Amino acid sequence: MPQYDYQPFDVITPPELGGEGKAKDTYPVAIIGAGPIGLAAAIDLATKGIPSVVLDDNNVVSIGSRAICWAKRTLEIFDRLGVGDRMLEKGVTWKTGRLFHGGSEVYNFDLLPEEGHKYPAFVNLQQYYVEQYLVERAREFPDLIDLRFKNKVIKHNDLGGHVVLLIQSPDGEYEIKAEYVLACDGAGSPTRARMELPFEGQSFEEHFLIADVEMEQSPFETETAERWFWFEPDFHPGQSALLHKQPDNIYRIDLQLGPETDPKTEATEEKVFPRIKAMVGDKPFKLDWMSVYKFRCAKLDRFVHNRVIFVGDSAHVVSPFGARGGNGGIQDVDNLCWKLAMVLNGEASDTLLETYNEERMHGSEENILNSSRATNFMTPKSPVEQLFRNEVLKLSKDLPFARKLINSGRLSTPCSLAGVGLQLDSADENSSMHAGKAVVDAPVTVNGQETWLVSILQGGLKLVGFGDVKLPEVDGVERIGIGCSAGQDYPVFADPNGLALKRYGEGAAYLLRPDGHVLAVFLEPKPEDIISALAPVFSEAKLKEVA
Amino acid sequence: MPESLKEDGLGPSGDEFYNLLLELHTGLDEAESHALNARLVLLMANEIGDIERLKAVFEAAAKYR
DSSP states (O other): OOSSOOOOOOOOOOGGGTOSSOOOSSEEEEEEOOSHHHHHHHHHHHHTTOOEEEEESOSSOOSSOOOOEEEHHHHHHHHHHTOHHHHHHHSEEEOEEEEEETTEEEEEEESOOSSOOSSOSEEEOOHHHHHHHHHHHHTTOTTTEEEEETOEEEEEEEOSSOEEEEEEETTEEEEEEEEEEEEOOOTTOHHHHHTTOOOEEEEOOOEEEEEEEEOSSOSSSSSSOOEEEEESOTTSTTSEEEEEEETTTEEEEEEEEESSOOHHHHTSHHHHHHHHHHHHTTSOOEEEEEEEEOOEEEEOSOSEETTEEEOGGGTEEOOSTTSOSHHHHHHHHHHHHHHHHHHHTTSSOTTHHHHHHHHHHHHHHHHHHHHHHHHHHHSOOSHHHHHHHHHHHHHTTTOHHHHHHOOSOOOOOOOOOTTSGGGTTOOOOSSSSOTTOBOOOOEEEETTEEEEHHHHSSSSOEEEEESSOOOOOOTTOEEEEESOOSOOSSOEEBOTTSHHHHHHOTTOEEEEOTTSBEEEEESSOOHHHHHHHHTTTSOHHHHHHHO | OOTTSOSOSSGGGHHHHHHHHHHHHTTOOHHHHHHHHHHHHHHHHHHHOOHHHHHHHHHHHHHOO
């Protein structure tokens, strides 16, 4: 029995069928799917005052741990949504990846070698906990988030100005109207299937076994949690293996099984137990969850289809090596929700949503590229591919360039939006912090109280000055000074370690998007420059109002 | 590591190089792959040009049997 206590969520009769609450003539946003992506989107919209109705065909969190590796950038987004601290507290923090060939270590890498960040490189936390925390957080917005479990969307019709959804619930079928629909319904998206949208890419023939085992004694030889990856280990000859630690003494084991495998036979205790024993030896363990899978890298040609917008796995899927699925999806949410809120509030025209399409198509292409390359390295498809891999592993014993060619998954890093979407014209990528980059963290203080840049710089259009740079006032833009002299007419934070100024450059001012990506960098910010940088964001009416 | 060998000449292009190399071999039989590898060695040697560096590369490659 799994250790996690699965508590079904209450299923409530919707107001359309006589339940409590008031039915809306038109809902601003309907979200299909209450997984991490749909729930994060509902919360993100709620933080901006936008109500949504969340429709899910189930009433329980993810069965099995599924997505477990949450990257630093995702945690920073979850910080903004109000669940980052909780994830950090419960999750297993790690930053080192260790690679083995046969019985010996060939290489290790540190994903966050510097101090001064609120969140670590990675936190491992089972998807069921993440969904539970998100549901509990969503319930803190009872007036804005309408969670409807066991409410399955069975049909939708985009009428141009709004979408009509037909929903099947335990109380019967009913219809609602929504201005926008977010399809967060996962890799097998029924919304995508109804629209008959092509979802093409590369399929991999290789089977993998994924198993969660509960163990009192760690199978690692170290107390510090790390990501361990083996090519051709003695305990699983000729294949690859991956080991991760999760909370509650649960360890994730991933074993490559090869292409010629019967998934049904493999997903049995008779087959799985000896494989785990070969790996962990005589240490006692309990099998918590297992699954045998194949994967593919694929995406939609566009994510925005008039009033139906695809977010997360419904829009793009990757192999799990690199943790780019869930983390990619959360970056979708981060990118989309502020834009959708501005469109719904009349501050932006719907063309702003096209920049979600461009920017996240770019992000998903990057994820698919990295994930396909890793999979090609891990699963040689011909004798010559096997030969090259063997020789890379051989050379890697003492040649650094060969170590860098070993690819067990390039782990999710913040996606830079330089040169795409809203940053189309800002091509200056020479400085470390340029347009398109996601906010970089550093510790700061206010009245002696410690806080973090990720906690104060995200969530709105903000003009942030580092050191002594004067920030002009522009309507609709919040100003913040870091490490500057007191007596400004805007909030000021001290930079006691000098890390913020070091990471952003003294005297630079940054115009930040609400998702914490840099829209523009100024050395002498003038109101007209800021307004012109905001021109692609705002509607004409809003721009006139600001100017 | 011999001092005359570059520590990391490929930099951020490592993954791209490796995947292009595999793509080049896709669909070839063993003899064809073998011939392709020979041509690659010859062409790359010409690009490197410097006989001292080539000697260092040969020595390093021969060491790992």
